[in-house]
Amino acid sequence: MFRYLLHKLALIVPTVIGISLAAFAFVRLLPGDPILALAGERGVSPERYAELIERFGYNRPYIVQYLDYIGNVLTGDFGISIATKRPVWGEFMALFPATLELAVVALIIAVAIGIPAGIFAAVKRGSWFDQATMGVALTGYSMPIFWWGLLLIIFFSGYLGWTPVSGRIGLQYFFRPVTGFMLIDSLIAGRPGAFSSAVSHLILPSIVLATIPLAVIARQTRSAMLEVLGEDYVRTARAKGLAPRRVVGLHAFRNALIPVVTTIGLQVGTLMAGAILTETIFSWPGIGKWMIDAIGKRDYVVVQSGLLIIALIVMAVNLLVDMLYAVINPRIRVQ
């Protein structure tokens, strides 16, 4: 197990260096001048321009800039946002809980519905339930989620008037963030109605974000279960006269879980990409919207560090899934 982990980590080091190089290079390739972007409409005098170039270090060779940047990152300094003049890490940490909350709720929805749906579809293979579930799953998988979000807004916010259109909580509820998770903070604040307001703001965005992972998990669970249900040991378990529920739940599902766990882990990238669209549609103040705005404003420092942080998170989760995979599947460990 330890050797397996070491092997994985050794593979990751060059990838992480490559990611940081890529993020650094992308930002140098972006058209436009960061100093002019910073100055905005009013422009900047040549002396002030030279001074700012000097201060941000943009006149030094790229290799020096890169090494300097990496040195700073290793000490936890991700630079200062050009647009807001605040530390990028601070901005990230302030906004990340919003995205995390959305992504976690979406993933819970996707797993809680996707896995049982996949199991039942596999057990009742060929039934109307199987066909309907797989039809819905393929539709969900094919869904342009930005349009799906707009449709839900038209119906639930516009037509029925049940849910708000944007934001994380009603404007009348203002309290200092403790955890950054609105569901928890609103409970801590103890104001009547605050929690239900947070829930009603969260429900549509999380449904939208859950759609594709839900479809993928349901499909993957079904095919993994079908494969396992055809195995000899399942037939043996049935022949022994074990209750069908026990055969499906204990013998089959535990082995089908292996590919399903990998699939769930791989959804993290999908969730991050989906967060960009979902947060844009619902004006959700998270990382996705932050990155879109930074790209639009040519905020070099935020784009560079944001890309780096997001890619590192995705990689860290994938590594975690790899390890979990080794824990639940002994065959991997031995190799």
Next chain:
Amino acid sequence: MTDQSAGEGTAATLPPEPRNRGLVEFWHYFSMNTGAVIGLVVFTLLVLMAIFAPLVAPHLPDEQFRDSLLTPPAWQEGGKSMFLLGTDAVGRDMLSRLIHGARYSLFIGLVVVVFALVSGIILGVLAGYFRGWVDALIMRVMDIILAFPSLLLALVLVAILGPGLFNAMLAIALVLQPHFARLTRAAVMAEKNREYVVSAKVAGASHLRLMLVTILPNCVAPLIVQATLSFSNAILEAAALGFLGMGAQPPTPEWGTMLASAREFILRAPWVVTFPGLAILITVLAINLIGDGLRDALDPKLKRS
């Protein structure tokens, strides 16, 4: 089982027609999947609609009917039979724009898949055939691309290259290409040490011949399935980029771009939002249905014997 041995017997005596027989067998398995056939029919109709768009569309996609702004669809109150699906905010016929939009989406899918497939196959074959440092270098670069969420990477690339349809296609192709490289590499590695490859090598075949003529044709099945998936992914991502203002630029009747400009009328005129998205969904769904059918038909493990 008896069927198979009989087939081998005839193949030895009669002039073999493996390609044709393969196709017949493929169609047999593909047509058992009703969904896949429906997908194929819908997709064919979409392709025909795109090719003959100027003949099918009742109006020009950019023609503005100034006296009928935001006309509802024909079956709703206030609708006009002249505009079956209504008009948008500057009085352009929705149906005509959607029909012309099919050209963009299908073209995007095709170009992206060709780009991603060709570059992915080249990199994957090189990595799987030569192994060693070539493999390590190529696969680490693929890992780096895959570490970024695809849409985010595409957005940054488009920001670098400048917003527009062509650059969006290029960015999406780059983001989708590692999947082809990985698949090709795995398939090449599995085939490389088979006897037929070794015998070709002993017979003196060059590296290029071994890679492209001997090995590659035997790795095609998973690539076809991946190409179908990428086709639908490309359409979705291009629409998403268009929706975020980084893809095709207005007044191009690209479906995602149409959605972006329709957003402000979302509650006043739902049809300008509903139909472009529905068009994307139907197209992507049809292609994914075909993809599922192809996977079942080409994967020997799933074939019912």
